[in-house]
Amino acid sequence: MIKTNAGNYFEDFRIGQVMHHATPRTITTGDVSLYTALYGTRFAVQSSDAFARAIGYERSPSTTCWSSTSSSARRSLISR
Numbered sequence: 267m268i269k270t271n272a273g274n275y276f277e278d279f280r281i282g283q284v285m286h287h288a289t290p291r292t293i294t295t296g297d298v299s300l301y302t303a304l305y306g307t308r309f310a311v312q313s314s315d316a317f318a319r320a321i322g323y324e325r326s327p328s329t330t331c332w333s334s335t336s337s338s339a340r341r342s343l344i345s346r
Contacts, residue, residue: 302312310317311327318326 302308306312311321311323313326315325318324
């Protein structure tokens with residue numbers, strides 16, 4: 267199969283690959299919330315920090331996966 271454009275398919279990406287872009291973008295919890303509301307799964311653990319804490323997580327896994335710096339890391343940086 268020959269590609270007709272220069273874009274990547276999923277299998278073209280590699281673990282640890284760094285992508286440089288002219289406009290850097292930090293994914294925030296607001297971005298995650300909007301994405302989840304429009305497209306994402308509605309499993310309880312991803313949708314509720316309270317539910318995630320009840321089963322042993324610090325917070326919803328989707329929050330920690332998408333945030334570049336966790337709130338506990340931000341607190342430790344601020345307190346220095």
